[in-house]
Amino acid sequence: MSSKKTETAPDQRSGQQPDQRWYGRRHGRKLRPARQRLIDDHLPLIRVPIPEDGGATDMSALFPESPTAVWMEIGFGTGEHLAALAARYPDVGFIGCEPFVNGVASMLAKIEDGGLKNVRIFDDDVRLLMPHLPDACLQRLYVLFSDPWPKLRHHRRRISVPENLAQFARLMADDGTFLFATDQHEFAAWSLYNMLKQPEFEWTARSRPDWLVPPVDWQPTRYQLKARKKGIEPVFLNLRRRLR
Ligand SMILES: C[S@@+](CC[C@H](N)C(=O)[O-])C[C@H]1O[C@@H](n2cnc3c(N)ncnc32)[C@H](O)[C@@H]1O
Structure with missing residues (x-):
């Protein structure tokens, strides 16, 4: 994947670009053979491709069964939330983004076990995909227990920087829902300020x-349960996309 830096507007609170x-993990423990097989054989069938011509993703080719809505x-x-929603809403098309290969393998196992037909996976940094997705293509967007990057000098790595929020606003359909959950209350306040x-x-x-x-x-989710064990209850920020 590309690691090039781009010139963008500074984060308005920290003044940083x-x-x-990408600073997260891509690999954990070696995958068991069955999981590796899912990565090798099943992932290519449901992977969201970056268009080779650099243009826009064809949503109708991504979801030929014409879902009633697309949620990302x-x-x-490890996909607990995504798999549960995909099972509960079979008429909705889901795009799940996750660069951590062990997490992707867990999600693929859930897809196989649940016979889920309505999930597509982008196994990389969502910032590489977003510029290719068409305007107003998402009715819901979930960002759950994202890395809080607590040190001030790392705040610019947070998913809720203004540049990403501007992309989310472009991708979301009118009246769409953006749900942001975190157990880190300072991170919640920082993100809400930007939102x-x-x-x-x-x-x-x-x-x-x-x-x-x-x-x-x-x-x-897994991270929510980890926080709960420490007695921390999360914050759920529910944002509505205003009409264009
Ligand atoms: C702290 S974990 C939370 C995982 C899960 N949502 C949960 O609640 O258990 C954050 C996850 O976001 C992924 N992530 C972080 N930045 C991302 C990005 N730019 N694009 C896609 N995934 C990202 C990381 O790889 C990591 O698996």
Whole structure:
């Protein structure tokens, strides 16, 4: 993958440039043969390709069964949430983005076990894919327990930098839902500050329970459960994409 840095607007709070390099893990423990087979044989069948001509992704080729909506989850980890939603909403097309190969293999196992036909995987940094996705193609976007990068000098690595939020706003359909969950409250506040500066987003919360209670179709994620063991309850930021 590319690791080149681009000239972009500074992060308005820290004054830093967003960082386009990838800092996360790509590989964990060696995959068991069955998981490696899923990566070798099944992933190519459902991978979201980057168009070779550098143009836009053809959504109708990606989902030939014409789903009623397309939802995307960025950083699905081992895929608990993505797999549960894909099973619950078989008429929706799902794009899951995750560069961590062990996580992708776990998700592929869930796809196989659940016979899920409505999931496509982008096994790389979502920032490489987003420029190719067409405007207003997503009815829902999930970013769940994303890496908080707590040190000030690393804030520009956060997924909720203004540059990414501007892409999310472009990709989201009118009235679409962007759900951002985290157990790191400073990260939540930092992200919300950036989201509220993005004119296309409206925070739907009216009172405290609105950001403490998960959505009705919520499936707890691995990182949420880790936080719960430490007694930390997450924040759920629900943003609506305003009409164009
Ligand atoms: C802290 S983990 C949380 C995983 C999962 N959402 C959960 O709640 O258990 C964050 C995940 O986001 C992925 N991630 C971070 N930045 C990403 C990006 N730019 N594109 C795609 N995935 C990303 C990481 O690889 C990692 O697996």
